[in-house]
Amino acid sequence: MGTKHISTLVKDIQDVVARKGGWDSAISEYFRDTVGEAMDRRFSEPEGEREPTLRMSNIGTPCRRKLWYYLNSPKTGTELTPTTLLKFAYGDLIEGLLLSLAKAAGHTVEGEQGEVIVDGIVGHRDAVIDGVTVDVKSASTMGFKKFEKNELRLDDPFGYLKQLTGYVYGAKDDPIVKDKTGGAFLVMDKTLGNLVLDYYDLEHELVLFPSVVVATKLMTKMTVEPHREFEPIPDGKSGNMKLPAACSYCDYKWTCWSGLRGFAYSNGPTYLTRCINTPKVPEFKE
Numbered sequence: 001m002g003t004k005h006i007s008t009l010v011k012d013i014q015d016v017v018a019r020k021g022g023w024d025s026a027i028s029e030y031f032r033d034t035v036g037e038a039m040d041r042r043f044s045e046p047e048g049e050r051e052p053t054l055r056m057s058n059i060g061t062p063c064r065r066k067l068w069y070y071l072n073s074p075k076t077g078t079e080l081t082p083t084t085l086l087k088f089a090y091g092d093l094i095e096g097l098l099l100s101l102a103k104a105a106g107h108t109v110e111g112e113q114g115e116v117i118v119d120g121i122v123g124h125r126d127a128v129i130d131g132v133t134v135d136v137k138s139a140s141t142m143g144f145k146k147f148e149k150n151e152l153r154l155d156d157p158f159g160y161l162k163q164l165t166g167y168v169y170g171a172k173d174d175p176i177v178k179d180k181t182g183g184a185f186l187v188m189d190k191t192l193g194n195l196v197l198d199y200y201d202l203e204h205e206l207v208l209f210p211s212v213v214v215a216t217k218l219m220t221k222m223t224v225e226p227h228r229e230f231e232p233i234p235d236g237k238s239g240n241m242k243l244p245a246a247c248s249y250c251d252y253k254w255t256c257w258s259g260l261r262g263f264a265y266s267n268g269p270t271y272l273t274r275c276i277n278t279p280k281v282p283e284f285k286e
Contacts, residue, residue: 004107006130006184010195012105013098022104031100034112038092042085054220056116056123056170059212060162062246063229064219069252071220077251078286094188095136098195099127102186111177116170119213125167129186131178132199133168135160137187144189147198152185157246160185162212165205181206228256232273241274254286262286 004012016022052074054067061067069076103109111128126136137160139147146152152161164183171177184199219226232241243260247253248271254260261272263279270279 004105004130006107006132006134006197006199009102009105009107009129009186009197012107013101013195016101016104022106023101024104027100027104030103031096034099035093035096037113038096039089042089042092054121054217056118056121056166057163058159059121059166059216060159062157062159063250064216064226065228065256066250066252067216068220068222068225069255072225073252073255076255078254080251090190091138094138094190095126098136098186098188102127102129111171111174114171114174116167118166118170119210119217121166121213123163123166123170125171128171128174128176129184131176133164133171133177133179133183135164135167135183135185137185138190139187141189141191144187144192144194144196147185147187148194148196150198150200152198152200157244158249161200161202161205162209164200165202165209168202169206169209235270235272238279239276240272240279243271243273247271 052071054071058067058070099109099112108130109127111125113124113126114128116123116125125133127134137147146155156162164185168177168180168183172180181203182199182201184197187196187198188194230244230247233244234240235242243253243257247256248269250256253271257271257273259273261275262284263270263272264282264284265279266281269284272279
């Protein structure tokens with residue numbers, strides 16, 4: 001068991017990476033087991049089609065309409081491609097590596113994939129490090145900046161803070177969780193390799209969380225989809241309007257936005273809700 005404080009986690013991990021000691025055969029075995037179990041979950045043949053359910057990982061989504069589609073009209077969503085699924089697996093690899101490095105650096109890592117239940121909603125936290133609930137993320141360089149600047153409260157298009165709040169709330173009686181009112185994200189910039197520990201005091205969010213759960217459950221039982229949470233934004237000076245980032249990654253964008261058009265730019269797809277000037281790049285439909 002480690003005796004270090006989580007505030008030194010990033011520096012201590014970097015010391016292990018710089019080969020200043022800590023990594024041994026026991027850590028290698030932990031890494032193999034952790035990553036192997038994650039790959040089993042990703043790539044083993046499914047036992048059958050799972051019924052869509054409200055989970056800790058989706059309760060925080062800022063778009064209620066997306067969650068409604070997922071629970072009430074799941075077959076209208078875009079099927080995840082092997083490319084996307086492989087990116088998810090890449091995230092699992094990074095999570096396993098960072099948790100292994102944290103252990104090698106002398107920090108206490110426990111409660112990995114521990115089940116958390118709040119009012120029937122199930123979630124699995126990544127880990128508890130030095131008594132703090134930690135969610136491990138990999139991010140693009142742009143996405144990393146929000147964690148680096150502690151700005152998720154200003155811009156959280158994937159609902160990470162509500163998800164983390166749920167893990168902390170559901171584990172309030174868990175003896176391995178020493179910090180009952182806060183949680184953190186351990187994040188790696190998957191392009192540049194930078195690391196940050198982004199900690200949040202969640203006292204306010206924890207007070208509101210039970211009402212969030214109740215409201216979300218009521219919303220999912222509505223007979224018609226809720227209104228959209230996001231509006232299109234200008235696509236530069238072209239006169240076209242495009243989906244914001246949160247909508248671009250949504251599996252239900254083609255159902256939500258009638259007449260949507262997709263264009264394959266070299267730096268990634270753009271989805272236009274209004275097209276006055278047709279881009280001179282290939283058009284596609286998912």
